[in-house]
Amino acid sequence: MNISRQLQRLALNEDINFLLTNRVPRAALTRFMGWFSRIRHPWVRGASMAVWRSFTDIDLSEAKKTSFDCLHDCFVRELKPGLRPVDPRPEVLASPSDAIVGACGRIGDDPGAQVFQAKGFPYPLSDLLGGGARAQVTIDSLRGGSYVTLRLTSSMYHRFHAPAALALEHVTYHSGDTWNVNPIALKRIERLFCKNERAALHTRLSDGTPLLLVPVAAILVASMRLRAVDVALNAQYRGPHELPCEASYDKGEEMGWFEHGSTILVFTPPGFALCEGVGTGHRIRMGEALLRRMAAVPATA
Structure with missing residues (x-):
């Protein structure tokens, strides 16, 4: 089993997931992530996106842009036109x-x-x-x-x-x-x-x-x-x-x-x-x- 799958299985354990995502200094971690995600350096961007992908099933094939300057740009990405048709029924x-x-x-x-x-x-x-x-x-x-x-x-x-x-x-x-x-x-x-x-x-x-x-x-x-x-x-x-x-x-x-x-x-x-x-x-x-x-x-x- 590769490391990515091991990390995903670990994250699925409810007790561990709750401890890792809640019993931490949430406000400080959130401020840090807000700063870190905007660092425009190819090494930082590449490493952080690799870690992100190891925990998620992210698919960037729908993204309007093909490359991103930082992790934050990927978070707020736009989609290619026409990929989300809207139900036209008025009701x-x-x-x-x-x-x-x-x-x-x-x-x-x-x-x-x-x-x-x-x-x-x-x-x-x-x-x-x-x-x-x-x-x-x-x-x-x-x-x-x-x-x-x-x-x-x-x-x-x-x-x-x-x-x-x-x-x-x-x-x-x-x-x-x-x-x-x-x-x-x-x-x-x-x-x-x-x-x-x-x-x-x-x-x-x-x-x-x-x-x-x-x-x-x-x-x-x-x-x-x-x-x-x-x-x-x-x-x-x-x-x-x-x-x-x-x-x-x-x-x-x-x-x-x-x-x-x-x-x-x-x-x-x-x-x-x-x-x-x-x-x-x-x-x-x-x-x-x-x-x-x-x-x-x-x-x-």
Whole structure:
């Protein structure tokens, strides 16, 4: 068995994986990785990418560029045009990113609007969004709706796109921790998404329907960029944390990117359901059907 396979098997051991990716100085390691990944030296780039490949199944054949100046450039790579066709049906919300589907289902009707990060590990939307009038209005509109957890692995395409034609009205940035967001950590750390660095993107579809997207950062390069906000949202960002926006996007248009693998949480109001075949463990690509608007049931006489 070669060294690469031995490393992969070691990483799959839950206890070892959790210790290596969480019981470390997460903030310091994340700052270091942010600096290290931007070193533009061929030896550093070559060695770091070789180590990365030994732990992942990264495929760069879809990348727009054929070479990279540093590891960071590879993390945020663009794809060749036409590789992610977007489902054109108006009733369908497309996946905003390449991902593995995690916990998904119905948002609770309780005051906190409970959802799950993993089986037996609930969290309330009120904790995820924090306080304030805007958060409360959003929570009230989402109770009884649907949610989907989309986990991006480190080897995936890291850019995220509009799931439908929509307007981004407001961004609330929450600084926080940098726990790993893999399934192992989600089964051990309660309310993990509510503790990590994240940005709540308050959007509306073209017909006025609210749609909430929450990119959640994680350990290592815990940083995200939004096209509508000309700053890097990361541990070094000092505010303001309430960021009004007036940005419109066509379906499939790029909204931003992660600077490492992480998670996007998608929340819809009542009236939407998961598309056929979408469930926990399903691999989905940006642009594929994720949620659909259910046909209205005619009222009986």
